[in-house]
Amino acid sequence: MKLLITGGAGFIGSHVVRLFVNKYPNYQIFNLDKLTYAGNLANLSDIEDRENYTFLKGDIVDAAYLKEIFSQYNFDAVIHLAAESHVDRSITDPLAFVQTNVIGTVNLLNTARQHWAANLPGHLFYHISTDEVYGSLGEDGLFTEETAYDPRSPYSASKASSDHFVRAWYHTYGLPVKLSNCSNNYGPNHFPEKLIPLAIHNIKNNKPVPVYGKGENVRDWLYVLDHARAIDVIFHEGQLGETYNIGGVNEWKNLDLIELLCDQMDQKLGREQGTSRKLITFVKDRAGHDLRYAIDSSKLMNELGWKPSVTFEEGLSKTIDWYLQNSEWLENVTSGNYQAYYQQQYAAR
Ligand code: NAD
Numbered sequence: 001m002k003l004l005i006t007g008g009a010g011f012i013g014s015h016v017v018r019l020f021v022n023k024y025p026n027y028q029i030f031n032l033d034k035l036t037y038a039g040n041l042a043n044l045s046d047i048e049d050r051e052n053y054t055f056l057k058g059d060i061v062d063a064a065y066l067k068e069i070f071s072q073y074n075f076d077a078v079i080h081l082a083a084e085s086h087v088d089r090s091i092t093d094p095l096a097f098v099q100t101n102v103i104g105t106v107n108l109l110n111t112a113r114q115h116w117a118a119n120l121p122g123h124l125f126y127h128i129s130t131d132e133v134y135g136s137l138g139e140d141g142l143f144t145e146e147t148a149y150d151p152r153s154p155y156s157a158s159k160a161s162s163d164h165f166v167r168a169w170y171h172t173y174g175l176p177v178k179l180s181n182c183s184n185n186y187g188p189n190h191f192p193e194k195l196i197p198l199a200i201h202n203i204k205n206n207k208p209v210p211v212y213g214k215g216e217n218v219r220d221w222l223y224v225l226d227h228a229r230a231i232d233v234i235f236h237e238g239q240l241g242e243t244y245n246i247g248g249v250n251e252w253k254n255l256d257l258i259e260l261l262c263d264q265m266d267q268k269l270g271r272e273q274g275t276s277r278k279l280i281t282f283v284k285d286r287a288g289h290d291l292r293y294a295i296d297s298s299k300l301m302n303e304l305g306w307k308p309s310v311t312f313e314e315g316l317s318k319t320i321d322w323y324l325q326n327s328e329w330l331e332n333v334t335s336g337n338y339q340a341y342y343q344q345q346y347a348a349r
């Protein structure tokens with residue numbers, strides 16, 4: 001098996017690459033990543049010298065490059081994670097999301113189909129997507145695989161578009177595909193532009209913790225290693241042409257989550273309980289802020305036997321420990337351009 005994983009230097013991708021490199025020594029794993037601000041080879045320093053691992057620096061928007069590497073390495077399957085992934089950035093720079101998430105995905109589909117034309121059924125294109133394509137829930141209900149698409153941010157619109165293209169290649173050209181749509185991930189190596197790692201970084205440094213609006217928006221949080229485990233199961237046992245929703249059965253209002261985080265951090269940092277909660281600062285809401293996401297993963301659980309392995313309290317505790325023990329990683333990714341990004345995103349809020 002020669003497996004191409006795109007976006008493997010990012011948050012989720014690095015956990016997927018590590019899992020496959022360790023668990024399947026007979027697979028050759030190729031990690032294709034552009035190394036944008038979100039890509040970081042330090043995420044994979046423990047496996048970079050493995051014989052079954054190769055890093056390829058490249059851009060999925062570059063169709064000629066994709067053709068070249070498919071010819072050179074003759075991949076059998078693709079797990080496609082490379083994307084622009086942050087909703088706030090999509091509001092300020094939507095075209096970057098169209099480029100990578102839409103054009104990049106179509107380039108990959110085209111290249112895979114052309115390269116595999118002689119034996120399409122022997123191959124697999126597995127597309128990793130998000131629950132945000134389904135839009136925003138009210139107080140009740142869950143997203144199922146049948147929920148109509150209703151994306152509301154440039155990010156989710158670009159991911160919805162990429163999902164449609166993947167299904168189009170299945171129906172029109174017979175490309176063997178699988179898709180999964182996952183809820184919010186958290187865990188080690190998460191870039192500190194996203195809520196949980198940003199809050200950990202700020203609490204650690206006694207800086208204000210920005211909560212958008214009233215902190216009433218709800219997300220369904222899943223530990224990143226459980227997402228990687230689900231991807232492994234779906235890659236090997238999922239049905240062709242099918243979509244699987246992946247969620248944590250773990251809904252939290254943003255404010256409740258940040259309060260739990262503050263309390264766990266106080267305990268770990270030896271601060272008096274209640275100290276970090278004083279850092280919580282309500283700021284201007286995100287434009288078009290989806291109220292609630294919640295996933296029904298019963299198809300994945302019932303058909304493929306997957307379920308989350310850690311509770312939120314455990315996962316959050318492990319995550320905080322990782323950030324406190326990996327200060328160098330955090331300092332490296334928050335130096336340089338991060339400061340300018342932070343200033344631009346939060347100064348005006
Ligand atoms: P991330 O931003 O941490 O990582 C994205 C990776 O893609 C980076 O390593 C980056 O360098 C690479 N990349 C970006 N543009 C590229 C390009 N043009 N060519 C090649 N590589 C490029 O993202 P993540 O949070 O790890 O998300 C990975 C995937 O999972 C995305 O497709 C995202 O939509 C999806 N997803 C994320 C979550 C979540 O909670 N983070 C939940 C559900 C689905």
Ligand code: DAU
Pocket residue numbers: 085086087088129130131132182183184185193194195196198210211212213217218219254286293
């Ligand atoms: O649901 C899956 C999606 O989850 C993924 O597809 C995305 O790639 C991923 O970024 C994530 O999107 P969210 O927008 O839900 O995640 P984020 O961490 O940016 O925000 C989580 C919630 O916290 C959201 O309601 C906005 C709020 N928030 C976020 C930030 C960065 C704040 O209140 N303050 C902040 O500073």
